[in-house]
Amino acid sequence: MIETVATAESNRELAEGYLLLTVDLKDDVLVGAGQFAMVKPLASFEPVLRRALAVYRVHGPRRVSFLYQVIGSGTSALARLGRGDKVEALLPLGNSWTIDDQVSRAIVVAGGIGSASVLMLCERLASSRVETRVLLGAASERVAVGCGLEDFRALGLPLVLTTDDGSLGEKGLITAPLERELRERGGRAATIYACGPWAMMKRVAEIAEQFNTRCMVSLEAPMGCGFGVCVGCVVAMKTDKPLGYGSYKRVCTDGSIFPAEAIRWEVNAMTH
Amino acid sequence: MIETVATAESNRELAEGYLLLTVDLKDDVLVGAGQFAMVKPLASFEPVLRRALAVYRVHGPRRVSFLYQVIGSGTSALARLGRGDKVEALLPLGNSWTIDDQVSRAIVVAGGIGSASVLMLCERLASSRVETRVLLGAASERVAVGCGLEDFRALGLPLVLTTDDGSLGEKGLITAPLERELRERGGRAATIYACGPWAMMKRVAEIAEQFNTRCMVSLEAPMGCGFGVCVGCVVAMKTDKPLGYGSYKRVCTDGSIFPAEAIRWEVNAMTH
Amino acid sequence: MAGPIDNDRRLAVEIAGIHFNNPVIGASGTFGYGLEFAELVDLNRLGGFATKGLSARPLPGNPPPRIVETHGGMLNAIGLQNIGARAFIEEKLPLLRSYDTRIIANVFGYSDDDYIEAIEILNDGEGISAYELNISCPNVKEGGIVIGNSPSSAARLTEKAKRASTRPLVVKLSPNVTDIAELARAIVASGADCLSLINTIVGMSIDVNTRRPRLSYGTGGLSGPAIRPIAVRMVFEVSQAVSVPLIGIGGIASTMDALEFLIAGATAVQIGTANYYDPTVTMKVAEGLSSFCKANGIGRISSLVGSLRTQ
Amino acid sequence: MAGPIDNDRRLAVEIAGIHFNNPVIGASGTFGYGLEFAELVDLNRLGGFATKGLSARPLPGNPPPRIVETHGGMLNAIGLQNIGARAFIEEKLPLLRSYDTRIIANVFGYSDDDYIEAIEILNDGEGISAYELNISCPNVKEGGIVIGNSPSSAARLTEKAKRASTRPLVVKLSPNVTDIAELARAIVASGADCLSLINTIVGMSIDVNTRRPRLSYGTGGLSGPAIRPIAVRMVFEVSQAVSVPLIGIGGIASTMDALEFLIAGATAVQIGTANYYDPTVTMKVAEGLSSFCKANGIGRISSLVGSLRTQ
Numbered sequence A, B: 001m002i003e004t005v006a007t008a009e010s011n012r013e014l015a016e017g018y019l020l021l022t023v024d025l026k027d028d029v030l031v032g033a034g035q036f037a038m039v040k041p042l043a044s045f046e047p048v049l050r051r052a053l054a055v056y057r058v059h060g061p062r063r064v065s066f067l068y069q070v071i072g073s074g075t076s077a078l079a080r081l082g083r084g085d086k087v088e089a090l091l092p093l094g095n096s097w098t099i100d101d102q103v104s105r106a107i108v109v110a111g112g113i114g115s116a117s118v119l120m121l122c123e124r125l126a127s128s129r130v131e132t133r134v135l136l137g138a139a140s141e142r143v144a145v146g147c148g149l150e151d152f153r154a155l156g157l158p159l160v161l162t163t164d165d166g167s168l169g170e171k172g173l174i175t176a177p178l179e180r181e182l183r184e185r186g187g188r189a190a191t192i193y194a195c196g197p198w199a200m201m202k203r204v205a206e207i208a209e210q211f212n213t214r215c216m217v218s219l220e221a222p223m224g225c226g227f228g229v230c231v232g233c234v235v236a237m238k239t240d241k242p243l244g245y246g247s248y249k250r251v252c253t254d255g256s257i258f259p260a261e262a263i264r265w266e267v268n269a270m271t272h
Numbered sequence C, D: 001m002a003g004p005i006d007n008d009r010r011l012a013v014e015i016a017g018i019h020f021n022n023p024v025i026g027a028s029g030t031f032g033y034g035l036e037f038a039e040l041v042d043l044n045r046l047g048g049f050a051t052k053g054l055s056a057r058p059l060p061g062n063p064p065p066r067i068v069e070t071h072g073g074m075l076n077a078i079g080l081q082n083i084g085a086r087a088f089i090e091e092k093l094p095l096l097r098s099y100d101t102r103i104i105a106n107v108f109g110y111s112d113d114d115y116i117e118a119i120e121i122l123n124d125g126e127g128i129s130a131y132e133l134n135i136s137c138p139n140v141k142e143g144g145i146v147i148g149n150s151p152s153s154a155a156r157l158t159e160k161a162k163r164a165s166t167r168p169l170v171v172k173l174s175p176n177v178t179d180i181a182e183l184a185r186a187i188v189a190s191g192a193d194c195l196s197l198i199n200t201i202v203g204m205s206i207d208v209n210t211r212r213p214r215l216s217y218g219t220g221g222l223s224g225p226a227i228r229p230i231a232v233r234m235v236f237e238v239s240q241a242v243s244v245p246l247i248g249i250g251g252i253a254s255t256m257d258a259l260e261f262l263i264a265g266a267t268a269v270q271i272g273t274a275n276y277y278d279p280t281v282t283m284k285v286a287e288g289l290s291s292f293c294k295a296n297g298i299g300r301i302s303s304l305v306g307s308l309r310t311q
């Protein structure tokens, strides 16, 4: 974990409301697939807190990029960054996606901008002997493009696409093809890697349980610090002694990646 | 007075820390010499208050420019504006410099960026039959350039320059040549128009009194609104009943231009 | 500037028998005497406005500097400079009567008697809809907060003011207290028809170079977006403690901000500091509320009041 | 990261007999157990830090969402999730002892007995310099603010804690009171060696779309730059009321901010929320104070304490 002032190398719009920010760091970092950073334009006063962004890609020890959707004041401020502008960044944060020996067949499921935290995972799976299928869900073709569609296509992995409006791929939610795949080929041998909004993660977890499929999810929670000290980003865990110490874990340091079965899904960690 | 969203046409640095911002307005405005505007980049959250800037120049009914020095967060935010960026603006505000029949000989005295509120006055004096002399004081040659030196030179009026470090013109304060001029030629027939920091305005007022010279000063005060409703920008006035109602007047609407002899100079209106 | 709200009946609210075209009111001390805004906003499009604090006699106010900006807001110590109740009636009211907007006279005094005297003068003023008792100004050595921070003295003055007043009485609460619900109960028990909250929070800013306070008065009242969460909490607490209508105030700068206060329990809102840096904000918020009702199929905005879901 | 401060004796301050390398202290709940920062800041360059609130037994904390951002700050309702006093002694202290920095154990309980029990456990912990009694946490139904907002109960607990404690006792004040000077006097009269202020201010934020509070707990504590002017004012008020040393807290994010508190009357400062968005801020401020002393020919930073000029 390093605290550094990065320099924006480019900040390109992939689709309306979706940008790819590439920055140069002053020091070397070793980033694992699925890890994130806390970022903010240098010397910006409002909003005060930094924003959590997954490291989308690593271009070298000192160059990384972030793929982000413009939501409110924080991401809008990032969207105004131009080449040469400075960015305060703390990284890498959180745990990484693991591809252990148990994994023979992988299903990567991403909803919307959740794609940002799985591209590097897909790269590693593509270069491994693990049979991999990538499921990307988005609101529309525009959003899919904004969420890095071309980068995923370039990996050459089998890709299943769904959009809410049917403008690209199959119309509907990404959980539909997931369920189909598990029903047709069985779930036991597979491992699901998922990232997306809370509601989707919850549904994916249900499906995984139904088919006895191993499932890892990367979660979101409002973050004060990103490195474990504010204890504001917690999710509720299944514990034998409910409401005892340990019922809540920090997404930023105990996660952001958790085994789906460990989460108490009825307790939504997000503010909105 | 109109409330409008202006578009930055250019935002050029004249010298390090001094910029010239030219904006296009959506509606026509009629701006008098010495009037000001309250401005802020559109949809910026911090700082919350707009900043008071004198209208430096009018290029047409819908195009004006501001000359400003970068001091803190507000002017820094303005300095980041690029062509096409939007600026919230309320203008024109305050009263104007008046050139009435009593004025036969004019002495314009500006200290530092105070120059911004007298350029248009000088333009009008140049095109009048009033004998005019312009006295500009700055910290250094760089600052003088940043405060619009070339624009003043272009007017072709007799120009006296002083700098604190002697890098341009006479070394010392601008009040020295002012005093000399009044001593040599007498003060009665002259009218002083002055704009600059509080301490300088106070000194100019003393000199004017000493030589019985008519003197108008444009003052600064921290401004909440700029159009008369917060009553936060007051200066203390000389009144027969001290501390009675009327002891304080608003710089934004009762000024910013006042007759020097009306001000209680021992009460500094500035926060710093 | 055109908008549907002239006749958007959905936004109408009633407080102590007074009809407001909509729940958006300019806050005292930030809306001058109303007329200053006539050039910028169509006063007929607002629910109303509260005048700068009016006292029986004109007041000079505090020496400068009177304001200083802080993160997300500002400190002020104006010291209630105002033209006086009589001058307001003679010089401002005649011009204001031509507008279809509710005028709330904000009243201030250094002592109970001062307050009553101001109210008695204002009783003659035709076109005033209600009084707002400012017992929460932090920038005076007597009156204001000195009375308003104590439930007993606040209750005492409220009772006198209610007796003297020919109009509905709004009492404006100070947030500088341990238990604002207790304060509210005492004031309502003494006859207040409505409570408005919050006034500014006492703060201080120091110039490190001169080692002096940045305000000549020393301390000042904090306002602006910075205080909004505190104000929303207090409105909710008071809404749970009393049954009179509330006017929510504190850092409101957008439609969403205003809605937070309504949901927390306010029947109407006052917008203050935002008028300084966004002079047409009141009209924008009124129009925003109209659009919100349309978009969400809300028939009467008052149905949102106090609709906060707590489990 | 190198800087002159290791040996800048000008910055040394003493509080209740404890020597601090400099007046910059990490605030409780924002500095974890200190070790989380070891990778980012050189702990030896800080005056010290206050631990997350420690209770006799580990606490799970409140359900999420626990934080929400606001203009100039944030609301939190963590609910004092912590590993417990015993675990702190066994797991954290041994590692912390290697640093030359003062460790202040922030203590919390639901009842007087809980507080005393936690203190008695911590008394065994070697390397703790002082206790900071957190009777100002707004995010619990018992203890914290419930005790801290009442001078009498605060005084009662202070007395018991002082008796139970083998170390200097800092009592942390709640800003959610009408008269913080009165509260401070009562607590000092009961034996507090030092007062730290302010804790967070109770606030609320509502999600207009769901009409629910944004925090599961309902309300939360406001912190960050937004509250700084309120904190500076309270530090000044308390400095005029008591003679024990004060630790100033509230929205400090820069050297100038820290200096405001010293001039207002604080012997040292704690930096909280700023650690989240600027993890090395404590070290930057310590270095900034060093440069300030150099630039202004100040021989001892303590000479600035309470140097506010009021006329």
Ligand SMILES: Cc1cc2nc3c(=O)[nH]c(=O)nc-3n(C[C@H](O)[C@H](O)[C@H](O)COP(=O)(O)OP(=O)(O)OC[C@H]3O[C@@H](n4cnc5c(N)ncnc54)[C@H](O)[C@@H]3O)c2cc1C
Binding pocket: A036, A047, A049, A050, A051, A052, A053, A054, A055, A066, A067, A068, A069, A070, A071, A072, A073, A074, A075, A076, A113, A116, A117, A219, A220, A221, A222, A223, A256, A271, D068, D069
């Ligand atoms: C571990 C992690 C990794 C993330 N990676 C990415 C990414 O690669 N690309 C991307 O576009 N987004 C990512 N997000 C979401 C991103 O952090 C939010 O979209 C962003 O914080 C929104 O800030 P805002 O000011 O624009 O929106 P606002 O809605 O104005 O933010 C208001 C407050 O809520 C918080 N907030 C709002 N949405 C979220 C959210 N979804 N998750 C957490 N906090 C939120 C903000 O931080 C802020 O404090 C990630 C979130 C987490 C927790």
Ligand SMILES: Cc1cc2nc3c(=O)[nH]c(=O)nc-3n(C[C@H](O)[C@H](O)[C@H](O)COP(=O)(O)OP(=O)(O)OC[C@H]3O[C@@H](n4cnc5c(N)ncnc54)[C@H](O)[C@@H]3O)c2cc1C
Binding pocket: B036, B047, B049, B050, B051, B052, B053, B054, B055, B066, B067, B068, B069, B070, B071, B072, B073, B074, B075, B076, B113, B116, B117, B219, B220, B221, B222, B223, B256, B271, C068, C069
């Ligand atoms: C009528 C009038 C006309 C002005 N015209 C110009 C101009 O043409 N060009 C120019 O460069 N400057 C001008 N100024 C000064 C300009 O408004 C300040 O430099 C600016 O507000 C500083 O803001 P900041 O955030 O950069 O500095 P900061 O020091 O960070 O500001 C802190 C606070 O103090 C206030 N403040 C600081 N300095 C001044 C000041 N000198 N006058 C009033 N308020 C101040 C700010 O508005 C802000 O609220 C004028 C001021 C007034 C009152």
Ligand SMILES: Cc1cc2nc3c(=O)[nH]c(=O)nc-3n(C[C@H](O)[C@H](O)[C@H](O)COP(=O)(O)O)c2cc1C
Binding pocket: B224, B230, B232, C027, C028, C029, C030, C051, C052, C053, C076, C078, C080, C106, C134, C137, C172, C198, C199, C200, C222, C223, C224, C225, C227, C249, C250, C251, C252, C270, C271, C272, C273, C274
């Ligand atoms: C400069 C200024 C002057 C004020 N004067 C008054 C006043 O005369 N009477 C009053 O009751 N409140 C006064 N207030 C308080 C506001 O009406 C309002 O209660 C407070 O500012 C909080 O709202 P805001 O955050 O929207 O500004 C004043 C506020 C400011 C900023």
Ligand SMILES: Cc1cc2nc3c(=O)[nH]c(=O)nc-3n(C[C@H](O)[C@H](O)[C@H](O)COP(=O)(O)O)c2cc1C
Binding pocket: A224, A230, A232, D027, D028, D029, D030, D051, D052, D053, D076, D078, D080, D106, D134, D137, D172, D198, D199, D200, D222, D223, D224, D225, D227, D249, D250, D251, D252, D270, D271, D272, D273, D274
């Ligand atoms: C997330 C969070 C958790 C906190 N936890 C504690 C705590 O456990 N004990 C305590 O005394 N103060 C706690 N505080 C209060 C801070 O120590 C500090 O008093 C307050 O945040 C004001 O300072 P700031 O504005 O610099 O953050 C907490 C603050 C925050 C933001």
Ligand code: FES
Binding pocket: A222, A223, A224, A225, A226, A227, A228, A229, A230, A231, A232, A233, A234, A250, A251, A252, A253
């Ligand atoms: S964001 Fe602060 S602990 Fe996770």
Ligand code: FES
Binding pocket: B222, B223, B224, B225, B226, B227, B228, B229, B230, B231, B232, B233, B234, B250, B251, B252, B253
């Ligand atoms: S700036 Fe508000 S009255 Fe002058």
